[in-house]
Amino acid sequence: MPYQAGVPRRTIYALSTPPGKAGVAVVRISGPAALDVWQGMVRLTSKKARERGVRPWRLERCIIVHPETAETLDDGLAVFFKAPKSFTTEDVVELHVHSGRAVIASILSALARFPSCRPAEPGEFTRRAFEGGRLDLTQVEGLKDLIDAETDTQRRLALSAAGGLARARFEDLREEIIRALAMVEAIIDFSEGEDIEEGVYEAARAKVQQLRSKIENYLSDSRRGEILRSGIRLAIFGPPNAGKSSLLNFLAQREAAIVTPVPGTTRDILELSLDIGGLPVIVADTAGLRHTEDVVEQIGVDRARNMVQGADVSLCVLSLPEVLTDESRVEIPPTLEPLVGPDTFVLLNKQDLTHSVPLSIIGDRQSWAFSLSTGEGTKEFLDGFAEALRKRYDLIQDSQAGQPLLTHARHRVHLESALRFLDAFLETPAEHVVLAAEELRYAAQAVGKISGAIGVEDVLDSLFREFCIGK
């Protein structure tokens, strides 16, 4: 339930670690009655600690007792986070206990004895952190992405969002729009009969021009952030029997796809989520592309083409002995030409079947020659390919500067709408200054929606005073 002023909040509790047998479980309690829970259930083990009383932010040895019967439920540790310096910004108590079904059940049912406490709803601790202003929406998303992260890149991306990088950038943007708005508002308020400094409207326009290129800059990230968060979609394609399914199996390190000497083995698309050099990649194996009378195979071929066209990255696998010319050059088979773009990676498989070394590949596409049968050249491919992906997604290791900002489609939607409002402002002639101001207000709101901030009046008031207005 969202926070309502004047309505006292219930204290919530939940097991914050996964249920099951484990060394430690954490039960979290947040809200005004957290200290009552401490008084009722935590008995500090050391006499000294008992004499000192509750000290916030310190992990204390204790036994956990039932608040009514005083029966010992477990032996563990407890910590009190005093508001507002806690995750939720409320008083929080954490009980670190043994993770066993009966222990947890006894503690949760003891907590239910407090009339001011109730079990937390899913995500409610984070929701309180958001309502308490501890986290904005981008941080909430970052936190969720962090928990879901399966590769190093995703972890890094989520961690910087959770740490407030996106929040700070969007907040800056919103404040700058409000500054421009304050300039325009000044014109409205002071135009009648009073002198206003020359060129204020022009200054506001110049500022909006700047902001618009900043936003465009954020938007022109080739959707890197979203792609990295959800996984790079990679399509493996090529003629039948080139070794596409063998490649998928090599990348997955298991026999995921059927491999046979029969051309046309793969028909349906087979997708796997893999970690390639720390990057999340959704790899799709596809049917070999060739002309066929077989209806089923034809469907597979159509699907393969669509897959390649819709993928973020495509990898063309060819059988080296089949594409090598007499002059040791590689020729892309004409049937594949339309699908092989300048960004397509080319893999020349079955190097074990030929003695000649390929001299060049048409164009300057990145390519590797190897043999999936003998393993020759596969390590070089894997390292080089991961490096190429990192380069393509512009990931400068451990540098926040290289990290894309927009990790959710939602961010893009709001930024695009902000851009439209800024454009509308720029198109509004100076004599319609009231309408122009309205566009800027919408633009600020659109950016505010990214972080979940609402209302601009507060910031407006304080910023308004900063402006130098003629007397």
Ligand SMILES: Nc1nc2c(ncn2[C@@H]2O[C@H](COP(=O)(O)OP(=O)(O)OP(=O)(O)O)[C@@H](O)[C@H]2O)c(=O)[nH]1
């Ligand atoms: N000599 C040699 N044979 C290979 C190599 N890689 C794969 N093969 C063999 O080539 C045949 C075809 O391999 P697949 O992986 O099924 O090829 P594909 O491209 O998926 O074929 P389709 O699904 O039919 O389009 C199999 O018999 C593999 O064992 C290699 O590097 N050298």
Ligand SMILES: [K+]
């Ligand atoms: K095959």
Ligand SMILES: [Mg+2]
């Ligand atoms: Mg196959």
